[in-house]
Amino acid sequence: MILRTIARPLLASAFVVSGIDALRARPATVDTAQPLVDAGRDALPAEVAAVVPANAATAMRVNGGLQIAGGVLLATGRVPRVASAVLAGTLIPTTVYDGAFWTETDPVRRETRKVSFIKNLGLLGGVLIASADTAGQPSLAWRGRRKADEAKMAVAAALPIGAKAGSSAWAQMAERATDDAHALGEHAHEWGEAAAGMLDRGRDQAEAVAMRVADRAPAVFEQARYQAGELTGAVADRAPVVADQLRASAQEAARHVRCRRRNWRTAGA
Template identity: 45%
Template sequence: MILRRIARPMLSSIFIISGFDAVRQPTGRADMAGDFIESSLNALPPTVSGVLPSDPATLVRINGAAQVLGGLMLATGRYPRLAATGLAGSLVVTTFAGHPFWQETDPAKRAAQKANFLKNVSLTGGLLIAAADTEGKPSLAWRGRRRAEAAQAALAAALPVAAKTAPTAWDSLVERTQEGAAALAERSEDAAGILRERAPELAEAARERSAEIAEKVRDRAPEIAEKVRDRAPEIAEAARERSAEIAELIGERAPEIAEAGRRRWRKVAS
């Protein structure tokens, strides 16, 4: 796209020029960033700070060379997203090291440092946009979603085939249930037919047994009556004894029962 071919050199021009100047003449920038570099090295672990050079001028040259390389890559479109990311990282260090406006006491110098600080913040925003620019190509997130959708579609297409070739446990259970219901209906119809066929025979058998039972009852009726007559005095005596006992018990508890009745009546009436 023609816009990228124009905008990228415009954005990278300041980094190429200022980075080349820092490589040639690092003294002024090193003096300004000396305190920041020293405090940053002291904050790092000894294993890291021992590897980095402690000379501010050397660090300024390294940062300037990184800006020149990143600016050229961005201007020519060679790995532009990587170049923009590297330039943004180097610009953060340059901004806090070279433009600490909060430390200035002179109003004019403070205003100048603040303007440069905000300019670098704006440049960082532009570099972040360039780092996220995919030039119309699908991003990694988009490609990941497309692959996931394709996998889901393939799985959905494979499921009907698997269902046709291998019945599921649910289908087997439904089939077994239907077979059992059909068998039960057949057995019920058979039982009803047998019952209808044998109904006269069963009724005749019931009449014969009822006559037999009645005959046996008539035969044993005198014997049962004789036993009842023999036991009658004993049963009557037991009834009299129990009735006297029950009457005595009722007499003892009559006041209590009457009092309970009166309380219940007063409660209902109120």
């Protein structure tokens, strides 16, 4: 831990100083960097080259800003792996350009580019190591593989349990259905017995009513015949009186008719 605390600021210092120089964008440095920018834009695809500034001064300032930000993050130990990867990306253009130092005709410039090329290779190796340094912690790739393996193991362990739980659940459901069917059968038997009892009671009551009707039928018939005899006797007793009354009423009506006829004759004469 102490080694990293010391080494990271030392490695980052070179990038911070280089970034400050790039932000200043001295005319001589811009003239030197313009061929590098032009060659880089020509080598890149059209859609990527459109994003890269055509002006060397602008490209240097952007690259310098990335170097300063990445150097500060690396020195302070904040997201050091990401910062190291960004710093490695800022070194690639100048390293590729200085790699062809033997094409330089001026001996002084050729030597300068060679020294810059070797220095950039050393810095690139340092930031690549820093980008892979997990500080004793598992890397993201290892964590991802570990999580994937744990998920596979959990699924493999859960499948038999799920199958067993499923079969157990089906067995419980089947047992519950059997119990319900048995209980329903018992209830149906009880309901059938109750219905049979009701039918038996109804039949007994019907037979009792029929027997009572059969027992009382002769008495009812005798009573009806007696009442019919009494009614016939009463009619026979009243018949002479009624006949006399009808005859007297007929004679009275005939007398009135004769009187009226004589009156009509007298009045006509």
